[in-house]
Amino acid sequence: MSETPLAREIKDLIRHDGPIDVARYMALALGHPRHGYYITRDPLGAAGDFITAPEISQMFGEILGLWAAHRWMILGSPTHIGLVELGPGRGTLMADALRAIGKVLPAFAAAIELHLVETSPTLRKAQATILAEARGPSLAGRSPIWHDDIATLPDGPSIVIANEFFDALPVHQLVHRSGHWHERLVGLVDDELAFGLAAEPVPASQAPSLSNTALDGTIVEYPEAGSQVMAGLCDRIARFGGAALIIDYGHLEFGVGDTLQAMAAHAFVDPLARPGEADLTTHVCFETLARIAADKRLAIDILATQAQFLNELGIRPMAANLSRHATPEQAEAIAKALERLTDDAPRAMGSLFKVLAVSAPGTQRS
Numbered sequence: 001m002s003e004t005p006l007a008r009e010i011k012d013l014i015r016h017d018g019p020i021d022v023a024r025y026m027a028l029a030l031g032h033p034r035h036g037y038y039i040t041r042d043p044l045g046a047a048g049d050f051i052t053a054p055e056i057s058q059m060f061g062e063i064l065g066l067w068a069a070h071r072w073m074i075l076g077s078p079t080h081i082g083l084v085e086l087g088p089g090r091g092t093l094m095a096d097a098l099r100a101i102g103k104v105l106p107a108f109a110a111a112i113e114l115h116l117v118e119t120s121p122t123l124r125k126a127q128a129t130i131l132a133e134a135r136g137p138s139l140a141g142r143s144p145i146w147h148d149d150i151a152t153l154p155d156g157p158s159i160v161i162a163n164e165f166f167d168a169l170p171v172h173q174l175v176h177r178s179g180h181w182h183e184r185l186v187g188l189v190d191d192e193l194a195f196g197l198a199a200e201p202v203p204a205s206q207a208p209s210l211s212n213t214a215l216d217g218t219i220v221e222y223p224e225a226g227s228q229v230m231a232g233l234c235d236r237i238a239r240f241g242g243a244a245l246i247i248d249y250g251h252l253e254f255g256v257g258d259t260l261q262a263m264a265a266h267a268f269v270d271p272l273a274r275p276g277e278a279d280l281t282t283h284v285c286f287e288t289l290a291r292i293a294a295d296k297r298l299a300i301d302i303l304a305t306q307a308q309f310l311n312e313l314g315i316r317p318m319a320a321n322l323s324r325h326a327t328p329e330q331a332e333a334i335a336k337a338l339e340r341l342t343d344d345a346p347r348a349m350g351s352l353f354k355v356l357a358v359s360a361p362g363t364q365r366s
């Protein structure tokens with residue numbers, strides 16, 4: 001297979017400036033202004049490269065809508081609130097959430113100002129279309145407001161949702177060798193992209209604290225971009241009030257290991273093989289995110305698996321209710337989706353995906 005246009009560009013960059021770190025490689029592969037994976041395509045669904053929970057079933061977005069409604073009541077039912085989604089994909093989750101909100105709490109629907117943080121022009125278009133259709137009378141005439149990043153979100157209380165967003169943010173990888181940690185790099189071997197190591201170790205101040213016990217070759221990941229986004233979100237929530245719900249695949253506790261993976265057409269591929277044409281992700285460390293929230297004095301309301309979270313919030317009665325009004329084929333599809341979202345076998349979605357909910361203390365009703 002010929003190389004991708006982005007592979008050619010990254011090789012030129014490396015020839016000119018030398019090897020790049022893994023975070024830079026991820027940022028280019030996903031967000032390059034012309035050839036970045038998310039910039040050029042809609043990667044979701046059966047015809048795309050991967051499928052996400054809201055694309056599996058409307059129940060997922062509806063449950064998240066109900067979580068948001070609950071948080072809004074805890075905030076004292078303000079007449080104006082920002083509902084923020086990070087990386088909304090096709091907009092399916094938000095459309096389902098707004099429909100559920102409109103049904104149970106029209107006053108919340110009327111209070112919402114919708115903010116979408118999205119870099120992909122292709123997906124922004126998809127979001128505009130689906131949300132224009134989904135907006136009920138209470139939201140009529142109020143378009144979502146798009147942002148490139150969280151820096152431009154307006155002041156004021158907000159409820160934030162992010163499903164499969166943090167896994168797409170660039171991470172650094174450090175490799176242990178002879179008592180030191182070295183940045184993992186992407187360089188060229190025989191003119192092909194290949195992993196390597198920086199000759200100099202990272203300064204002791206940046207080295208992970210497990211230096212003394214790690215074996216040679218051990219890899220740890222440092223989610224610099226994700227940590228910055230989390231810190232920024234938590235600052236806003238601490239200052240203006242509100243809550244955030246983060247769902248992604250990853251681990252509840254910090255662990256070592258290389259979790260960088262690439263997916264194309266629903267199969268794993270070599271992360272260096274087709275930059276710009278395969279999705280590139282890492283597992284999210286929820287311990288790191290929760291620690292950032294705790295440092296910002298936020299309350300950790302939920303830290304659980306997706307299966308635990310969805311069961312707790314009532315996905316089973318919701319499925320039963322939907323099935324009552326469904327054809328036998330639809331009822332079978334609902335049962336399958338329920339099983340897929342909540343299956344907590346070791347490598348299944350319900351256990352692989354984790355949920356973190358944080359909120360500003362003092363906004364909770366006693």
Ligand code: SAH
Pocket residue numbers: 030031038044052053054055086087088089090093117118119120123148149162163164165168169
């Ligand atoms: N939440 C959706 C889509 C997940 S895919 C769902 O569950 O179906 C990741 C989403 O994050 C896409 O919308 C992608 O365009 C967006 N994204 C990726 N990197 C981003 C970045 N750095 N800033 C803003 N959005 C980003």
